[in-house]
Amino acid sequence: MSELKNDVFLRALMRQPVSRTPVWIMRQAGRYLPEYREVRGQAGDFMSLCKNPELACEVTMQPLRRYKLDAAILFSDILTVPDAMGLGLHFVSGEGPKFTSPVRTADAIRKLRVPDVEQKLGYVFDAVRTIRRELNGEVPLIGFAGSPFTVGTYMVEGSSSREFPNIKGLAKEAPDVLDHLMNIVAETTIEYLNAQIEAGAQAVQIFDTWGAALEGDDFRRFSMASMQKIIDGLIREKDGHKIPVILFTKGAGPLLTDLAETGCDALGVDWTTDLASAREYVSDKVALQGNLDPATLRESPEVIRQGVADTLASYGKGPGHVFNLGHGITPDIDPDHLGALVDAVHDLSPKYHE
Numbered sequence: 001m002s003e004l005k006n007d008v009f010l011r012a013l014m015r016q017p018v019s020r021t022p023v024w025i026m027r028q029a030g031r032y033l034p035e036y037r038e039v040r041g042q043a044g045d046f047m048s049l050c051k052n053p054e055l056a057c058e059v060t061m062q063p064l065r066r067y068k069l070d071a072a073i074l075f076s077d078i079l080t081v082p083d084a085m086g087l088g089l090h091f092v093s094g095e096g097p098k099f100t101s102p103v104r105t106a107d108a109i110r111k112l113r114v115p116d117v118e119q120k121l122g123y124v125f126d127a128v129r130t131i132r133r134e135l136n137g138e139v140p141l142i143g144f145a146g147s148p149f150t151v152g153t154y155m156v157e158g159s160s161s162r163e164f165p166n167i168k169g170l171a172k173e174a175p176d177v178l179d180h181l182m183n184i185v186a187e188t189t190i191e192y193l194n195a196q197i198e199a200g201a202q203a204v205q206i207f208d209t210w211g212a213a214l215e216g217d218d219f220r221r222f223s224m225a226s227m228q229k230i231i232d233g234l235i236r237e238k239d240g241h242k243i244p245v246i247l248f249t250k251g252a253g254p255l256l257t258d259l260a261e262t263g264c265d266a267l268g269v270d271w272t273t274d275l276a277s278a279r280e281y282v283s284d285k286v287a288l289q290g291n292l293d294p295a296t297l298r299e300s301p302e303v304i305r306q307g308v309a310d311t312l313a314s315y316g317k318g319p320g321h322v323f324n325l326g327h328g329i330t331p332d333i334d335p336d337h338l339g340a341l342v343d344a345v346h347d348l349s350p351k352y353h354e
């Protein structure tokens with residue numbers, strides 16, 4: 001494999017000194033880019049795009065051609081895992097993901113098995129290998145998976161949900177059944193992420209979009225414990241290089257203190273917690289990634305630049321910051337506005353590393 005030409009992202013995750021703050025953007029490959037919409041049209045639909053390694057590679061590369069980003073992220077989805085378990089994933093346009101066979105009952109959950117990951121998810125590992133070849137060492141590639149609780153919300157509710165009535169019902173009325181679901185998804189995710197690492201992913205991120213919808217003790221028992229299990233099972237070093245792990249629990253707030261003890265290298269922070277407070281919560285034990293409000297990208301380039309300046313100042317001096325939004329970029333954003341953000345990080349961050 002080719003030598004990495006830009007390791008500023010990996011260094012920042014390990015809290016090593018860098019000359020500027022690295023930047024990548026959650027959902028950087030996506031519908032706000034006209035060239036993405038074109039390739040998705042070519043593929044037919046979103047899952048066909050995910051399952052075609054050449055096209056998945058093409059859309060992964062698109063944002064890197066436009067912007068000076070310091071990492072690529074595999075183009076795929078967190079719901080490939082329950083799809084591989086046989087739940088029948090499909091996307092209904094305008095409504096998001098849907099499962100043909102959600103698992104609501106104790107019986108259905110107890111019947112779930114860890115699937116043959118190589119056989120069912122081989123298209124993902126093919127995409128990782130294709131992307132690594134195409135990247136040719138320019139920037140590192142991030143692999144990812146969802147947290148068991150976040151993936152579990154879609155498996156149990158059957159689609160996107162705001163209130164999570166069914167899975168929260170399990171947490172209260174049948175916690176051992178929910179433990180079982182968390183364990184099966186965690187075991188599958190360990191195999192899934194390790195296979196991404198074997199195929200060439202140089203860092204991994206676990207997306208815990210919905211864990212913080214649980215109350216504190218339930219968060220620790222179901223979402224955090226299952227992420228801990230994953231971290232404990234991951235390959236942490238390959239070919240003499242450390243594989244950093246990023247946990248992103250949206251809305252974690254003070255729970256960041258607990259999350260910093262899981263053995264992860266970095267924590268994602270959303271915009272509801274400022275980075276200065278987050279840094280206190282984690283006592284500089286782990287790196288932090290974030291956290292500009294994605295809505296800022298709807299404002300003028302001047303306002304975006306000020307938002308970047310404020311975010312950098314909030315983290316302050318020293319290593320251990322990866323610039324990102326506090327959640328994914330939305331489809332309505334003008335691509336030039338993301339350019340203004342990335343340029344501002346390049347211009348304004350060096351002084352925090354002198």
Ligand code: CP3
Pocket residue numbers: 025026027028029030031040046073074075076077078079096097144146160207209328
């Ligand atoms: O960040 C990246 O660029 C990598 C690709 C990526 C996608 N989904 C592509 C995608 C990643 C990392 C995800 C993660 C994901 N998927 C999460 C966790 C992160 C988050 O945003 O909270 C969740 C909850 C999902 C599940 C999911 N996938 C939903 C709810 C939807 C529909 C919502 C929507 O935005 O329409 C998807 C579809 C999806 N995944 C799209 C993309 C680019 C849009 C599909 C399309 O092209 O129509």
